[in-house]
Amino acid sequence: MSWLGLEGKRVVITGAGGGIGQALARGFAAQGARVVLLDRDIDRSGPLADELGGGAFALICDLADAASVTAAADRVEAEGGADVLVNSAAILRPGALDTVSTADWSAMLAVNLTGYLTAAQAFGRGMLDRGKGALVHVASIAGTQPQPASGAYSASKAATVMMSRQLAYEWGPRGVRSNCLSPGLVMTPMSAAFYADPEVKAKREAMVPLRRIASPEDMADVALFLASDRAGYVSGQDVVVDGGLSQVLMGQVPRPGYA
Numbered sequence: 001m002s003w004l005g006l007e008g009k010r011v012v013i014t015g016a017g018g019g020i021g022q023a024l025a026r027g028f029a030a031q032g033a034r035v036v037l038l039d040r041d042i043d044r045s046g047p048l049a050d051e052l053g054g055g056a057f058a059l060i061c062d063l064a065d066a067a068s069v070t071a072a073a074d075r076v077e078a079e080g081g082a083d084v085l086v087n088s089a090a091i092l093r094p095g096a097l098d099t100v101s102t103a104d105w106s107a108m109l110a111v112n113l114t115g116y117l118t119a120a121q122a123f124g125r126g127m128l129d130r131g132k133g134a135l136v137h138v139a140s141i142a143g144t145q146p147q148p149a150s151g152a153y154s155a156s157k158a159a160t161v162m163m164s165r166q167l168a169y170e171w172g173p174r175g176v177r178s179n180c181l182s183p184g185l186v187m188t189p190m191s192a193a194f195y196a197d198p199e200v201k202a203k204r205e206a207m208v209p210l211r212r213i214a215s216p217e218d219m220a221d222v223a224l225f226l227a228s229d230r231a232g233y234v235s236g237q238d239v240v241v242d243g244g245l246s247q248v249l250m251g252q253v254p255r256p257g258y259a
């Protein structure tokens with residue numbers, strides 16, 4: 001526990017009721033951190049906060065609503081402020097780019113990108129004042145590999161990585177680090193429909209060099225490290241956690257004699 005040095009740290013997690021969010025909350029709490037679970041759906045995060053104890057609490061917070069984020073930040077600041085912010089809330093809506101509506105495009109950006117900035121500003125202000133803090137944004141390999149028929153999802157994740165790099169540049173001199181974690185294929189409520197058919201699941205597993213779909217805990221372990229002082233000289237990075245999936249492109253190209 002002491003190697004990560006997260007004991008007693010106040011860790012705010014957006015989307016804390018989701019698959020990865022819950023694993024993040026459990027992972028930080030297991031390290032002795034005091035976790036604040038933010039989600040627009042408190043039915044998913046509230047019971048977990050009760051279960052975790054150790055000063056954990058849940059707040060309703062809609063990342064697409066700046067007033068809601070500010071209210072949550074004011075509450076956390078009143079309790080001493082945040083040491084760590086992990087942005088994990090996101091939405092995924094289908095849509096090909098020839099037909100995606102502006103409403104769907106904007107709704108996704110409002111949470112996945114603007115919401116991440118709004119939270120960074122609201123919770124980062126105290127970090128900047130205190131001269132210390134860490135931001136971890138959950139992006140996706142879809143930010144570097146276009147994910148078809150998913151509207152603004154890939155664009156939102158690519159922009160999140162660049163926003164995080166800019167935060168690292170602008171806030172580094174004031175003691176705040178910013179990094180991204182880009183998952184590959186993870187089994188969570190967001191992706192559950194993709195694993196309902198065992199044949200599809202097997203095909204997905206076969207695509208991954210490590211031959212398995214990630215668990216939310218695989219993501220949480222890396223986020224814990226990035227948030228900790230052990231990553232104290234890491235900033236502006238995008239750590240890909242995909243079991244090697246983003247390395248397979250050239251292996252898909254037919255190449256006689258090189259089977």
Ligand SMILES: NC(=O)c1ccc[n+]([C@@H]2O[C@H](COP(=O)([O-])OP(=O)(O)OC[C@H]3O[C@@H](n4cnc5c(N)ncnc54)[C@H](O)[C@@H]3O)[C@@H](O)[C@H]2O)c1
Nearest residue numbers: 015017018019020040062063089090140183186188189190
């Ligand atoms: N599951 C995967 O395979 C996968 C792959 C790559 C990246 N990711 C990313 O990981 C992160 C977590 O995804 P997940 O799979 O745990 O998803 P999830 O759907 O299980 O959880 C997302 C959570 O965010 C909350 N949320 C949605 N909109 C919100 C808003 N406006 N305000 C506050 N909370 C809101 C939801 O209520 C939900 O609890 C996301 O950023 C996602 O894009 C997931």
